[in-house]
Amino acid sequence: MNTLSYGLLSLLTKNSRSGYELMQHIQPFWSAKHSQIYPLLAQLEQKGHVAFVHVPQSDKPDKKVYSITEQGKDALREWIAMPTDEPVTRDELALKVYCIGLVDKEQASKMLAVREVYYKKKKERFNLLMDKIQQESTKPLEQLEIEDDSFGKYVLVHKATMKVETDLLWCEWMREKLK
Amino acid sequence: MNTLSYGLLSLLTKNSRSGYELMQHIQPFWSAKHSQIYPLLAQLEQKGHVAFVHVPQSDKPDKKVYSITEQGKDALREWIAMPTDEPVTRDELALKVYCIGLVDKEQASKMLAVREVYYKKKKERFNLLMDKIQQESTKPLEQLEIEDDSFGKYVLVHKATMKVETDLLWCEWMREKLK
């Protein structure tokens, strides 16, 4: 089983979700397209790590809602105990910035501005996500502990927010340099 | 041509390097193994974007040192002008943290501690890299401008340092939560 499969199981420990929803919700932690996720869900179902039910919807197309099984949870616990792979980042912008001297300040500045907009939107989305987690939670987020259901989500959105704020700071610092 | 190919060209605008050296130096910006890099260099050579010379070494095995051609630089300028792909991050730790409630505080804390060590080593390496860039540069790093040769390296190592410091802060914050 690959890492994404465990990631899907991981999401399913909190909520039962359709493949489409899993695809949307895993993005902040692991980027993947639906064409990768649907086959993996079929595999997980064959192995007995997840089970699904058909859910008819009146306002939208019907969906298949997956839940994690006890077997799936056992697999997750084994996975957590294993050594964790190092994070992988691939950022085309970094490669471009390395040789940024090939173009003029204006072009460089525009490129950075596009990325800045991207980060700002991302930050906004994380703020909304944090609000949503607060609404779902019974206690203030700062008081959440490992046993609490929202703990994992909360600390990850906090991490993502810290990261995007750092990214924004760098963009602003860069644009100042390019003035 | 894929993004990594442009990345290799990008590195070659600063120094002529062997495939082995390129593999080492591209890691902070784009993780890739030598088995991916060597075939791409052969492709780039066929297209006339790079040229190489055999360099005999007495203390180490001989190597092939690649340089970027004018054609390669043109390709780079075209690439920079194109829309930039969004960054991709894949972090197994994040997926594990999402369902961290499945295990106890001790196990969770150990996992975070391993990652913290990883980040600390990384931070140390970036500090050394920054010193090296300063040594190669004629002016103080803060005064570097886009035209300067070390500008790209400098701003990227600064970015990487900011990132790893944020990651460390999160780790420490997490370990406090898990006490």
Place this chain on the structure above:
DNA sequence: TGTTTATATGTCAATAATGACATAAAGGAG
């Protein structure tokens, strides 16, 4: 009424990336 957008699930060919295998030269440790 036709068009676009979001939701929803799926397949499959092509590309990207890794891991294993292979070879070799040189230095250092034992």
Place this chain on the structure above:
DNA sequence: CTCCTTTATGTCATTATTGACATATAAACA
């Protein structure tokens, strides 16, 4: 003298990931 590590280059099978194609429902919009 042998073993291990680093440097150095390469291939190839497998796996991971993407992008294109395909289909369908329902809402919103013109």
